Amino acid sequence: xxxxxxxxxxxxxxxxxxxxxxxxxxxxxxxxxxxxxxxxxxxxxxxxxxxxxxxxxxxxxxxxxxxxxxxxxxxxxxxxxxxxxxxxxxxxxxxxxxxxxxxxxxxxxxxxxxxxxxxxxxxxxxxxxxxxxxxxxxxxxxxxxxxxxxxxxxxxxxxxxxxxxxxxxxxxxxxxxxxxxxxxxxxxxxxxxxxxxxxxxxxxxxxxxxxxxxxxxxxxxxxxxxxxxxxxxxxxxxxxxxxxxxxxxxxxxxxxxxxxxxxxxxxxxxxxxxxxxxxxxxxxxxxxxxxxxxxxxxxxxxxxxxxxxxxxxxxxxxxxxxxxxxxxxxxxxxxxxxxxxxxxx
Numbered sequence: 457x458x459x460x461x462x463x464x465x466x467x468x469x470x471x472x473x474x475x476x477x478x479x480x481x482x483x484x485x486x487x488x489x490x491x492x493x494x495x496x497x498x499x500x501x502x503x504x505x506x507x508x509x510x511x512x513x514x515x516x517x518x519x520x521x522x523x524x525x526x527x528x529x530x531x532x533x534x535x536x537x538x539x540x541x542x543x544x545x546x547x548x549x550x551x552x553x554x555x556x557x558x559x560x561x562x563x564x565x566x567x568x569x570x571x572x573x574x575x576x577x578x579x580x581x582x583x584x585x586x587x588x589x590x591x592x593x594x595x596x597x598x599x600x601x602x603x604x605x606x607x608x609x610x611x612x613x614x615x616x617x618x619x620x621x622x623x624x625x626x627x628x629x630x631x632x633x634x635x636x637x638x639x640x641x642x643x644x645x646x647x648x649x650x651x652x653x654x655x656x657x658x659x660x661x662x663x664x665x666x667x668x669x670x671x672x673x674x675x676x677x678x679x680x681x682x683x684x685x686x687x688x689x690x691x692x693x694x695x696x697x698x699x700x701x702x703x704x705x706x707x708x709x710x711x712x713x714x715x716x717x718x719x720x721x722x723x724x725x726x727x728x729x730x731x732x733x734x735x736x737x738x739x740x741x742x743x744x745x746x747x748x749x750x751x752x753x754x755x756x757x758x759x760x761x762x763x764x765x766x767x768x769x770x771x772x773x774x775x776x777x778x779x780x781x782x783x784x785x786x787x788x789x790x791x792x793x794x795x796x797x798x799x800x801x
Contacts, residue, residue: 458799465794474742477790481783488778492771499765506764507757513764515643519716520756522646523548523708523727525653527734528741528748529660530704534697536664536743538677541698543583543598544705545731546605547576549723551706552713553609556628556720559635559713560617565648568635569710576706577699579605584698588691594698602731606723613720628720637715646715649707656704660745673697705731729777733759736784739791755780 462469486496507517527544534541551572558568583597610626619629637646664670676683676693684690712726713719720726737755741747762776 458801459796460799461796462794469794470742473790473794474740474787477786478740478783481786484782484786485779488782494769494771499769499771502765502768503758503761505761506768507761512643513760515640515645516760517753517757518650519644519646520730520759521752522650522653522711523730524734524737524755525748525752526649526656526704526708526711527730528737528752529653529656529745530701531734531738532741532743532745532748533660533664533673534701535738536677537673537693537697538680539584539587539694539697540595541580541583541598541701542595542735543580543601543731544701544734545727545729546598546602547579547702547705548709548712548727548731549602549605549609550579551576551709552720552726553605553612553709554706555710555713556612556617556631559631560628563632563635565635565637565714568714569652569707572706572710573703574706576709577703580698580702580705581695584694588694609720609723609726613722617720619719626722631714631718635714636718637711639715644716646711649711649715652707654749656707657745657749660700664745669696705734728759729780733780736780736787739784739787742791742794 482500486500489496489499505513507513527548531541531544554571554575555568558564558571579601580598582601583592583594586592586597587594613626613628617628619627621629637648639646662670664673672683672688672693673696675686676688676690680690683693708730709726712730717725733755737748737751740751740754758779759776762779765771765775766773
């Protein structure tokens with residue numbers, strides 16, 4: 457038995473691998489449901505019904521798609537260059553902090569989005585700089601900075617930014633109207649951020665496919681040695697993709713505090729793990745920015761459906777985390793099958 461790399465995976469392999477991976481993941485999760493004495497078909501029906509079976513469920517799915525898409529598109533850019541940003545959750549929180557600072561002192565929505573992008577980008581550039589100049593592994597540094605960002609949020613809501621009208625709870629005061637994003641009707645869909653997320657996906661696709669910088673990103677990811685031999689700046693690519701990745705995650709943080717909560721609150725309240733779920737969005741899309749639109753919508757539906765089965769079937773909240781972990785495991789496994797094949801001789 458010999459394992460060898462495919463020179464160029466066929467089209468059907470590229471299409472079938474993520475689909476088969478998702479089916480296998482759902483099958484493995486069905487076994488888990490069986491162990492919990494829950495009919496898997498009933499569970500999946502409740503998930504689908506909760507996420508897509510009503511206008512309210514569909515609106516909530518779109519609402520959760522927004523941060524997942526922004527984070528996922530940013531991670532696609534980083535992963536295409538083989539720069540492993542695992543800290544999008546922290547970059548999202550830093551974007552929320554920066555937006556809150558603007559909202560509380562001089563409320564202005566464009567300034568909030570700009571501040572959120574810059575804060576998220578700067579937070580991502582820390583592990584990028586450590587990787588370039590000191591060869592520190594970005595997986596570790598970006599992940600550890602998530603906890604630093606979370607504690608920064610806690611410091612602010614328990615300390616200097618604690619609201620005078622919060623009745624002792626760790627919250628800031630509510631944002632003024634000038635710092636609140638408009639929504640569609642009665643839903644929580646803050647459409648300016650949704651438009652930005654869709655534009656980000658289109659921009660990332662065009663950047664990767666039709667620009668010189670995108671060509672350098674692809675070459676750096678596929679063959680770093682060839683990129684260096686061709687005179688491409690590795691440092692420039694790492695800084696660029698990490699800055700864009702962190703900036704888009706920061707915009708997701710702006711959307712959560714300005715469009716959903718209208719204040720800064722505890723880290724888990726701002727993001728129930730969007731930064732980590734965005735990793736699954738990127739890989740399920742096979743690192744295609746346009747594919748991330750579909751995968752973000754599916755994962756958003758899974759989050760909404762996961763809340764539904766907690767109520768209807770009495771399953772624990774950790775069930776959705778198992779969902780995400782199993783999907784990521786099988787999707788990454790499918791990516792290995794796409795890139796490599798087994799030969800018998």
